[in-house]
Amino acid sequence: MADTVLLIVDAENDFFPPNGALPVPDGTSIIPPINRIIVYATDHGWYVVTTRDLHETEHDGWPLHCKRNTWGAEFHPDILLPEVFVVVSKGTRPGEGAYSGFHSPDGNPEHSKLHTVLQRLGVKKLVIAGLATDYCVRATVLDALRLGYEVVVLEDAIRGVEVNPGDSARAIQEMKDAGATFMMADAFMQNSA
Ligand SMILES: [Zn+2]
Numbered sequence: 001m002a003d004t005v006l007l008i009v010d011a012e013n014d015f016f017p018p019n020g021a022l023p024v025p026d027g028t029s030i031i032p033p034i035n036r037i038i039v040y041a042t043d044h045g046w047y048v049v050t051t052r053d054l055h056e057t058e059h060d061g062w063p064l065h066c067k068r069n070t071w072g073a074e075f076h077p078d079i080l081l082p083e084v085f086v087v088v089s090k091g092t093r094p095g096e097g098a099y100s101g102f103h104s105p106d107g108n109p110e111h112s113k114l115h116t117v118l119q120r121l122g123v124k125k126l127v128i129a130g131l132a133t134d135y136c137v138r139a140t141v142l143d144a145l146r147l148g149y150e151v152v153v154l155e156d157a158i159r160g161v162e163v164n165p166g167d168s169a170r171a172i173q174e175m176k177d178a179g180a181t182f183m184m185a186d187a188f189m190q191n192s193a
Contacts, residue, residue: 006041009130014065014072021065033157033185051101054089059097099139125150129157134167
């Protein structure tokens with residue numbers, strides 16, 4: 001099972017209510033299932049990989065969030081990350097937005113740092129949780145599928161921004177249509193044990 005990675009998307013303070021700069025409604029609900037899957041992942045010898053927004057400036061009209069060296073860019077303190085995990089930063093250039101963890105400056109996900117790391121680790125399957133369903137989770141999942149990874153999304157371990165009502169449902173349908181499997185975290189762990 002070491003060809004599987006738990007990928008946690010952008011679980012940074014700025015995306016969580018009540019004090020984040022860009023809080024995802026009900027975002028803290030994802031923390032308990034994420035903590036359970038982290039234990040499961042480490043018990044099964046999977047690597048844990050986290051993406052994070054790490055910005056210098058605002059982008060795409062969003063308020064400034066996840067600014068380097070600020071509280072907002074730190075991982076939520078209630079998420080019990082393992083002793084060893086991989087961090088992939090994105091959106092680090094001024095004005096750069098990077099919804100996908102597979103963002104590459106040249107626009108080709110095959111050249112992204114995340115894909116390079118996963119290839120070196122021999123990863124074939126990604127189990128994905130994090131924020132937000134309709135932006136960074138969506139973009140990361142769609143790129144992962146294009147790159148040929150098998151993708152399971154833990155549906156109780158994601159939440160959406162919902163700028164427009166229905167955005168999350170549309171994003172989930174789009175990910176399913178592209179080939180992602182959606183499961184509740186506990187059901188996933190029981191079925192995979
Ligand atoms: Zn951002």
